[in-house]
Amino acid sequence: SYELTQPPSVSVSPGQTARITCSGDALTKQYVHWYQQKPGQAPALMIYQDSERPSGIPERFSGSSSGTTVTLTISGVQAEDEADYYCQSSDSSSNYYVVFGGGTKLTVL
Amino acid sequence: QVTLRESGPALVKPTQTLTLTCTFSGFSLRTSGMCVSWIRQPPGKALEWLARIDWDDDKYYSTSLTTRLTISKDTSKNQVVLTMTNMNPVDTATYYCARTSFDSWSFDLWGRGTQVTVSS
Numbered sequence: 001s002y003e004l005t006q007p008p009s010v011s012v013s014p015g016q017t018a019r020i021t022c023s024g025d026a027l028t029k030q031y032v033h034w035y036q037q038k039p040g041q042a043p044a045l046m047i048y049q050d051s052e053r054p055s056g057i058p059e060r061f062s063g064s065s066s067g068t069t070v071t072l073t074i075s076g077v078q079a080e081d082e083a084d085y086y087c088q089s090s091d092s093s094s095n096y097y098v099v100f101g102g103g104t105k106l107t108v109l
Numbered sequence: 110q111v112t113l114r115e116s117g118p119a120l121v122k123p124t125q126t127l128t129l130t131c132t133f134s135g136f137s138l139r140t141s142g143m144c145v146s147w148i149r150q151p152p153g154k155a156l157e158w159l160a161r162i163d164w165d166d167d168k169y170y171s172t173s174l175t176t177r178l179t180i181s182k183d184t185s186k187n188q189v190v191l192t193m194t195n196m197n198p199v200d201t202a203t204y205y206c207a208r209t210s211f212d213s214w215s216f217d218l219w220g221r222g223t224q225v226t227v228s229s
Contacts, residue, residue: 031213031215033213033214033215033216035156035216041221042205042219042220042221042222043156043205043216043219044219045215045216045217045218048210048213048215048217049213049215054217086155086156088156088158088214088215088216090213090214097158097161097169097171097172097214098146098158098161098171098214099158100155100156100157100158101155102155103155103156
């Protein structure tokens, strides 16, 4: 089965830059989307198609792609950014449609 | 304003069939390009996509669960229904419905989720 690999945890101090990676062999051909999930809440779409930001998402959230790794970057991290972050990809032409990464816990020190 | 809300039983017994309903507003599954998915999350674990239904009634299922899942829609009621047969304690999770992008498969708006526990 196809997998997306994320680091279990990332820690940064307020005001610093956090980078969360998502790796997968097929990511050279597929888009990745990123979700933020705070405790007790539903996930929220933060970045779609590798680097597009939905309306209402702060500009400090950005995404980039290089080879088989996609990165979510949070510039000037704020305490409210502490959450779990999940990457997600899809391939409707293969035998799977959607896969999520295992999630990364972002801790703001 | 787009909203989605999941409803269903909080507790089911092993081997029973689970039926969940997603009631939405602010968009219509009669509209070309509109899709709704179900996603679940066991306690403390990652998200898992289950199924998707499109405006034209195309349906997609998780490969690992395809034999147990059925997704359907009632456009007159703005509802999407998911049934999962032969429930097992490992199916204990929060179940979410989400509006889904037709081409990119991103989930742009989510319901708050409904907690389902499988226990005798």
